[in-house]
Amino acid sequence: MSEVVTQAQPHTGSSAANKRVKFIIGGAVIALAIIYLIFTATQSTAAYFLTVEELNDKGSVIYDRNVRVSGKVIGDSIDFNSRDLNLSFEIVGEEGGTLPVVFNGPKPDQMRHDAEAIIEGKYDGNEFIAQTLLLKCPSRYEEGGFTEEKVEAVR
Amino acid sequence: MANIGYVALLLALVLALYATVAALVGARRRMPELVMSARNAALTVTGLLTLSVVILEYLLILGDFRTLYVAEVSNRAMPVFFKMTALWGSQAGSLLFWSWLMSLFGGAVLLRKWGKMRTLMPYVIAVTQITLFFFISLISGIWTLLAVPLEALGLTSGAQLLADMVNINPFHQLGFTPADGNGLNPLLRHWGMIIHPPMLYLGFVSFVIPYAFAIAALVTRQTGDLWIRATRRWTLVAWLFLSMGLLLGGWWAYGVLGWGGYWAWDPVENAALMPWLTGTAFLHSVMIQEKRGMFKVWNMALIIMTYSLVIFGTFLTRSGVISSVHTFAQSGIGPLFLIFIGLMFIYSVILLFERLDSLKSENELDSLLSRESIFLLQNLLFLAVFFVTFWGTIFPVVSELVARQKAIVGPPFFNQVNGPLLAALVVLMGIAPLMPWRRASVQKLVRLLLWPVVVGLGVTAALFALGLRNFAILPGTQLRVLPVSLFYGFAAFTAVVTLLEYWRGTRARHRSTGEGYLRALWTLLGRNRRRYGGYLIHIGVIMMALGVIGTNFFQSETQRNLAVGESFTITSTLTGDYTLTYEGLRSLPAPDDVSRTGATLSVSRNGRNIGELHPTHDFFIPQEQPMTIPAMRYSLIEDLYVIVAGWEDGGATATFKAFVNPLVNWLWIGGFIFILGTAVAAWPDPAEDRRLALASAPRRTVPA
Numbered sequence: 050m051s052e053v054v055t056q057a058q059p060h061t062g063s064s065a066a067n068k069r070v071k072f073i074i075g076g077a078v079i080a081l082a083i084i085y086l087i088f089t090a091t092q093s094t095a096a097y098f099l100t101v102e103e104l105n106d107k108g109s110v111i112y113d114r115n116v117r118v119s120g121k122v123i124g125d126s127i128d129f130n131s132r133d134l135n136l137s138f139e140i141v142g143e144e145g146g147t148l149p150v151v152f153n154g155p156k157p158d159q160m161r162h163d164a165e166a167i168i169e170g171k172y173d174g175n176e177f178i179a180q181t182l183l184l185k186c187p188s189r190y191e192e193g194g195f196t197e198e199k200v201e202a203v204r
Numbered sequence: 205m206a207n208i209g210y211v212a213l214l215l216a217l218v219l220a221l222y223a224t225v226a227a228l229v230g231a232r233r234r235m236p237e238l239v240m241s242a243r244n245a246a247l248t249v250t251g252l253l254t255l256s257v258v259i260l261e262y263l264l265i266l267g268d269f270r271t272l273y274v275a276e277v278s279n280r281a282m283p284v285f286f287k288m289t290a291l292w293g294s295q296a297g298s299l300l301f302w303s304w305l306m307s308l309f310g311g312a313v314l315l316r317k318w319g320k321m322r323t324l325m326p327y328v329i330a331v332t333q334i335t336l337f338f339f340i341s342l343i344s345g346i347w348t349l350l351a352v353p354l355e356a357l358g359l360t361s362g363a364q365l366l367a368d369m370v371n372i373n374p375f376h377q378l379g380f381t382p383a384d385g386n387g388l389n390p391l392l393r394h395w396g397m398i399i400h401p402p403m404l405y406l407g408f409v410s411f412v413i414p415y416a417f418a419i420a421a422l423v424t425r426q427t428g429d430l431w432i433r434a435t436r437r438w439t440l441v442a443w444l445f446l447s448m449g450l451l452l453g454g455w456w457a458y459g460v461l462g463w464g465g466y467w468a469w470d471p472v473e474n475a476a477l478m479p480w481l482t483g484t485a486f487l488h489s490v491m492i493q494e495k496r497g498m499f500k501v502w503n504m505a506l507i508i509m510t511y512s513l514v515i516f517g518t519f520l521t522r523s524g525v526i527s528s529v530h531t532f533a534q535s536g537i538g539p540l541f542l543i544f545i546g547l548m549f550i551y552s553v554i555l556l557f558e559r560l561d562s563l564k565s566e567n568e569l570d571s572l573l574s575r576e577s578i579f580l581l582q583n584l585l586f587l588a589v590f591f592v593t594f595w596g597t598i599f600p601v602v603s604e605l606v607a608r609q610k611a612i613v614g615p616p617f618f619n620q621v622n623g624p625l626l627a628a629l630v631v632l633m634g635i636a637p638l639m640p641w642r643r644a645s646v647q648k649l650v651r652l653l654l655w656p657v658v659v660g661l662g663v664t665a666a667l668f669a670l671g672l673r674n675f676a677i678l679p680g681t682q683l684r685v686l687p688v689s690l691f692y693g694f695a696a697f698t699a700v701v702t703l704l705e706y707w708r709g710t711r712a713r714h715r716s717t718g719e720g721y722l723r724a725l726w727t728l729l730g731r732n733r734r735r736y737g738g739y740l741i742h743i744g745v746i747m748m749a750l751g752v753i754g755t756n757f758f759q760s761e762t763q764r765n766l767a768v769g770e771s772f773t774i775t776s777t778l779t780g781d782y783t784l785t786y787e788g789l790r791s792l793p794a795p796d797d798v799s800r801t802g803a804t805l806s807v808s809r810n811g812r813n814i815g816e817l818h819p820t821h822d823f824f825i826p827q828e829q830p831m832t833i834p835a836m837r838y839s840l841i842e843d844l845y846v847i848v849a850g851w852e853d854g855g856a857t858a859t860f861k862a863f864v865n866p867l868v869n870w871l872w873i874g875g876f877i878f879i880l881g882t883a884v885a886a887w888p889d890p891a892e893d894r895r896l897a898l899a900s901a902p903r904r905t906v907p908a
Contacts, residue, residue, distance in 0.1 A: 068568065068569065068570075068571075069568075069569075071572060072569060072572070072577075072580075075572065076584065079581070079584055079588075080584075082680075083588045083591075083592075083621075083625070085680060086592075086620075086621050086624075086679055086680055087591075087592055087595060087621055089680055089681075090613075090616075090617050090620045090621045091595075091599070091613060091617065093620075093682060094613050094614065094616045094617040094620065095599070095603070095611045095612070095613050095617070096611060096612055096613070096614065097609060097610070097611050098600065098610040098611055098612055117612060131765050131850075131852050131857060131859070132765055132857070133765070134763065134765055134859065154763060154849075155763070155849035155850045155859045155861075156850060158830050158850075169614075199463070200849070201463070
């Protein structure tokens with residue numbers, strides 16, 4: 050059954066302090082480990098969110114990194130081969146910079162001139178190889194709202 | 205009609221403010237009549253908001269498109285049921301709905317006999333009513349009054365934001381009557397999406413109650429476990445609804461959105477997860493305060509955080525600060541939210557510091573090997589998961605402020621960091637029930653843990669030998685060296701411990717009372733609802749872990765363009781090859797505003813025909829919005845999940861995407877067990893209530 054304890058046994062000051070030190074060190078070790086995990090994971094997974102112009106300015110620094118770029122689709126540049134699911138198009142930034150994009154996957158319904166595209170993937174200096182493609186079109190349904198469509202590349 | 209609704213809303217606003225002030229003055233000046241007046245005002249607020257909701261429902265059903273909100277979220281073609289649920293279809297209505305639920309809870313808590321809580325109640329009224337005042341103020345249009353002075357001060361953009369807030373008054377009238385409304389967002393016309401928001405809101409608003417009691421306890425210095433016992437059931441109910449909201453959201457995403465998953469670490473999902481995490485930590489650590497009078501400051505901090513995160517979560521969803529698929533359009537309510545959260549948080553923290561002297565722990569932590577320490581560690585891990593989620597969610601804002609460069613982190617970040625932390629929590633869930641209070645001897649622990657550890661290692665080795673040889677990233681490195689079968693070993697370990705707990709309890713009852721085993725198990729559950737309900741929740745979590753591990757590490761995915769008659773193959777990690785053959789595409793009957801196209805695929809597994817799948821593609825004509833609805837073949841082992849991603853030449857060729865999601869249904873089954881366990885733990889139990897009342901005597905009993 051249960052034993053009734055009115056208060057914890059009185060500790061001698063030093064042993065209680067000792068225990069507290071143990072707990073504080075233990076907690077600190079765990080906290081540091083978690084902060085280290087967050088730090089390394091942020092470093093290895095964070096993706097810059099850039100405009101087309103910023104991407105062009107960065108140059109080779111970002112060639113190996115996952116980046117996200119936004120721009121508007123140029124209608125005339127859209128080319129899609131439905132058999133092998135090769136989609137290529139260009140996007141243009143606000144200051145007129147352009148970026149050729151290739152994407153291996155289905156062509157979204159909203160892939161049309163002036164659609165706002167947010168692409169995620171890697172740039173090799175020639176073309177942007179997109180892994181995901183998010184398209185936003187002004188919505189008639191909600192004032193100031195957007196309809197979004199997101200597709201992912203074939204792996 | 206709309207005017208009556210609006211007047212009710214304004215009256216509710218005024219009375220909520222009055223109730224706050226009257227309750228505070230009444231408590232300070234010791235004027236019970238004034239406190240009673242505050243109580244009555246608070247109850248009237250509930251009545252007035254109910255009236256507002258009823259009137260808005262009436263306008264929605266009637267199709268009164270002169271009311272802006274009605275025109276935004278409904279149209280003539282919609283069935284009555286969807287018209288009714290359009291109450292929470294967009295910003296204005298859902299804020300009204302939120303406030304109404306909050307007022308129901310705030311009212312219900314006042315109707316109970318006050319008894320020992322008499323001195324706490326004025327502050328409970330003040331906290332709930334000031335929160336309510338803030339939420340009603342957002343939709344009441346009063347903030348637009350500030351637009352003129354701001355304009356005069358030259359703050360044009362701020363003035364514009366506030367002036368636009370007139371649109372989130374649910375009773376705002378247009379100058380003309382449109383012929384028809386816009387209709388509800390097609391994605392929301394699904395029963396999962398109909399129940400999901402109310403569940404989340406219920407979870408959110410009911411966490412306000414324990415927070416209100418905590419603040420009341422701090423103000424009145426009644427910092428014993430009175431407030432914890434008074435709110436234990438509220439907390440469990442809040443947690444129950446929040447859990448259900450999260451689960452339903454995942455289920456809806458899986459069944460409707462067609463991307464093959466259920467959780468994407470989207471900011472708005474995180475917004476609902478964060479208070480759940482701190483709330484879960486709170487639920488566990490209050491047990492230590494009840495049993496041993498420890499962790500008092502910690503519990504206060506946790507409930508303050510949970511409340512702040514509830515409001516922060518609403519803020520994230522409403523303000524459009526972090527772009528996400530869920531967010532409502534940008535609006536001026538963002539800054540107001542930040543100010544409110546900031547004020548409440550700073551006030552709570554200052555109050556907590558002022559009362560530190562009355563929150564002294566009654567006991568010391570005795571040993572690193574004790575249940576108290578394990579609970580502390582578990583709390584730290586839950587807070588760590590919370591912090592990781594919080595960091596990842598606000599990272600775009602932080603990086604823009606600090607580095608002047610917007611950067612984002614996606615699901616890999618969350619999975620890499622939270623994955624191991626959650627795995628550690630599953631293991632702790634297995635160790636904690638075996639840990640004695642105060643101090644454990646190493647020998648005893650080894651004896652108790654031996655068999656579960658053996659089973660866990662056995663499962664790990666067996667699965668590895670059977671060919672489950674995927675590896676996960678070792679935390680802190682980029683090396684894929686951690687065998688995934690180990691995670692199943694963890695789950696097996698904890699499952700054995702938990703089931704043994706049931707077995708020991710049942711056997712002891714069987715021996716002492718002579719009841720049959722089933723009967724003994726039933727009474728065991730009934731007599732110790734908190735404990736065995738809690739273990740049931742743990743079993744649910746283990747089942748869910750099976751699904752989470754399965755879908756994270758063993759999902760396969762293929763995408764192909766096919767002509768009619770062609771086929772493609774997708775390989776399952778567990779059961780072999782599925783071959784899908786494209787048989788054709790045709791249009792299907794659908795409601796007037798939808799054009800529906802369905803594809804037919806015949807499916808065979810390892811060469812044997814097992815039926816057909818019909819993924820469909822809906823196009824909502826008025827909204828110009830496409831929606832892909834997956835077709836699934838369910839089993840306990842895996843789901844085959846197929847969507848039609850597009851087609852050419854009227855269906856001569858079409859593109860399909862297929863997933864095999866191993867063990868995913870254990871996620872939903874586990875979720876059900878989880879909810880059931882929470883209900884068991886929260887179910888009123890007179891005998892237990894009496895025991896708890898006795899335990900509030902100054903002497904503290906501790907099981908040896």
